[in-house]
Amino acid sequence: MAKRAGLIAGVCMWALAVVSAAAPDAEHDDVPRYNADGRLTFPSSYREWIFLSSGLGMSYSAEGAGAADPSFTNVFVSPSAYRSFQRTGTWPDKTMLVLEVRASRSRGSINQGGHFQTDLNAVEVEVKDQSRFAGKWAFFGFGDGTGPAKQIPTAASCYSCHAANGAVDNTFVQFYPTMLAVAKTRGTIRPQNANER
Amino acid sequence: MAKRAGLIAGVCMWALAVVSAAAPDAEHDDVPRYNADGRLTFPSSYREWIFLSSGLGMSYSAEGAGAADPSFTNVFVSPSAYRSFQRTGTWPDKTMLVLEVRASRSRGSINQGGHFQTDLNAVEVEVKDQSRFAGKWAFFGFGDGTGPAKQIPTAASCYSCHAANGAVDNTFVQFYPTMLAVAKTRGTIRPQNANER
Numbered sequence: 001m002a003k004r005a006g007l008i009a010g011v012c013m014w015a016l017a018v019v020s021a022a023a024p025d026a027e028h029d030d031v032p033r034y035n036a037d038g039r040l041t042f043p044s045s046y047r048e049w050i051f052l053s054s055g056l057g058m059s060y061s062a063e064g065a066g067a068a069d070p071s072f073t074n075v076f077v078s079p080s081a082y083r084s085f086q087r088t089g090t091w092p093d094k095t096m097l098v099l100e101v102r103a104s105r106s107r108g109s110i111n112q113g114g115h116f117q118t119d120l121n122a123v124e125v126e127v128k129d130q131s132r133f134a135g136k137w138a139f140f141g142f143g144d145g146t147g148p149a150k151q152i153p154t155a156a157s158c159y160s161c162h163a164a165n166g167a168v169d170n171t172f173v174q175f176y177p178t179m180l181a182v183a184k185t186r187g188t189i190r191p192q193n194a195n196e197r
Numbered sequence: 198m199a200k201r202a203g204l205i206a207g208v209c210m211w212a213l214a215v216v217s218a219a220a221p222d223a224e225h226d227d228v229p230r231y232n233a234d235g236r237l238t239f240p241s242s243y244r245e246w247i248f249l250s251s252g253l254g255m256s257y258s259a260e261g262a263g264a265a266d267p268s269f270t271n272v273f274v275s276p277s278a279y280r281s282f283q284r285t286g287t288w289p290d291k292t293m294l295v296l297e298v299r300a301s302r303s304r305g306s307i308n309q310g311g312h313f314q315t316d317l318n319a320v321e322v323e324v325k326d327q328s329r330f331a332g333k334w335a336f337f338g339f340g341d342g343t344g345p346a347k348q349i350p351t352a353a354s355c356y357s358c359h360a361a362n363g364a365v366d367n368t369f370v371q372f373y374p375t376m377l378a379v380a381k382t383r384g385t386i387r388p389q390n391a392n393e394r
Contacts, residue, residue: 047375048279051248054269057311070311072251082245102374109371109393110362114254114267116372165307174306175313177299178244196306 030078031094032127039148040125040140046098049076052176056104056115060161072117074100075176085179089186091169095128120144126162126171135159137170167193227275228291229324236345237322237337243295246273249373253301253312257358269314271297272373282376286383288366292325317341323359323368332356334367364390 030049033041043049057070077085081095101122104115123142130136139158140149152158167174167190168183174196183189189196227246230238240246254267274282278292298319301312320339327333336355337346349355364371364387365380371393380386386393 048247050245051271051273053314054251054271055308055311055313056253056269058308058313059310060307062309072253074248074251076248109364109369109390110257110358111252111255111372112259113256114252116252116255117250117374119374161307167306172306175308177314177316193306 030080030096032096032129035148037148039150040127041148042123042142042146043078043096043098043125044146046076046096046100046123049078049098050082051075052077052097052179055175058175070104070115071121072102072104072115074102074117076100086182089168089183089188091128091171093128093130097126097171099124099126125149126158128170135163137162166190167196227277227293229293229326232345234345236347237324238345239320239339239343240275240293240295240322241343243273243293243297243320246275246295247279248272249274249294249376252372255372267301267312268318269299269301269312271299271314273297283379286365286380286385288325288368290325290327294323294368296321296323322346323355325367332360334359363387364393 029041029043029045035041052075054072054074056072058073076098078094078096081092084090084092084095100120101124102117103119103121105111105118106113106115108116108118122144125140125142126137127133127140128137132138135154137159138154139152139156141152142149162170162172166172167180168188173179173183173189174193180189180196226238226240226242232238249272251269251271253269255270273295275291275293278288281287281289281292297317298321299314300316300318302308302315303310303312305313305315319341322337322339323334324330324337325334329335332351334356335351336349336353338349339346359367359369363369364377365385370376370380370386371390377386377393
């Protein structure tokens with residue numbers, strides 16, 4: 001019996017060693033956490049989450065189009081939400097999407113044309129937390145810092161625009177090509193977005 | 198004793214459940230594998246690897262700059278290589294970097310300016326495999342397919358350009374802002390790239 005217990009303990013140590021090696025830090029903060037004031041804590045390992053897509057100088061209004069110094073916007077999703085979306089085509093409760101805004105440059109090192117990414121300018125987070133927010137989803141802006149962020153008021157245009165135009169449940173899956181393919185396969189894309197590609 | 202063994206087994210089951218939940222598929226193919234012909238097998242879960250950066254229409258020659266229909270280039274690195282780089286500022290043996298080339302669009306859904314990503318056009322992989330390649334690094338082009346890829350011949354310009362201009366060991370860390378910060382901290386950036394930002 002002692003020998004068997006030793007064997008089990010041995011297997012167990014190995015299993016724990018594997019957990020430690022395989023589980024990226026990214027898993028530790030992939031659900032929303034709030035401080036006592038209701039501010040969202042910064043998801044410090046979001047750069048190790050799953051990348052969905054990036055855009056350069058994207059604009060939803062004619063006025064905003066064609067900025068001389070466009071920003072890159074990188075979108076990451078929490079790993080557990082990503083895995084759930086792969087199976088279901090929908091976002092589970094506690095999903096977090098991070099929008100990272102970075103400056104762009106054309107000339108630098110050997111690059112002579114187009115744009116590459118440079119300094120971080122802002123991080124914004126969209127959270128699905130159904131028991132906490134009446135509209136299920138909420139937005140938080142961290143600026144270029146990492147301190148806890150206040151919720152952006154629900155009168156802000158991000159709420160109405162995402163609710164009206166998101167291809168899947170308040171999110172712009174139409175701009176994330178690999179997720180769009182999943183949503184089409186799972187039949188979860190909103191009817192008015194059925195022709196997105 | 199039986200009770201303790203049961204407890205250990207219980208903990209063990211839990212640990213294994215965590216392994217299963219936490220270990221992303223991305224870990225399964227994050228070292229290079231070759232078939233009997235020496236072709237590199239497709240790293241099928243690279244979209245779950247660590248995103249380094251993306252560019253739009255980047256060009257290393259004046260002639261290539263300003264294409265009317267620029268491509269996005271997304272770069273991903275194998276998770277184990279990423280973690281090693283975080284600690285050391287250098288790429289370990291078996292590092293794999295994936296360059297994903299995607300088409301861009303300006304108008305689509307509610308977007309009116311700038312560019313967002315659409316269809317996959319090509320996947321290229323840079324591999325560090327010191328015992329296999331005389332120059333330590335090799336390139337493979339998968340096109341838009343997922344079949345095993347032949348090595349790109351070493352006379353191709355990617356080899357000489359990366360060797361001459363990579364900020365860290367044959368790689369364009371100067372275009373990956375989060376890795377550039379690590380390389381500066383660790384003091385591993387090549388002297389001629391010391392002023393990159």
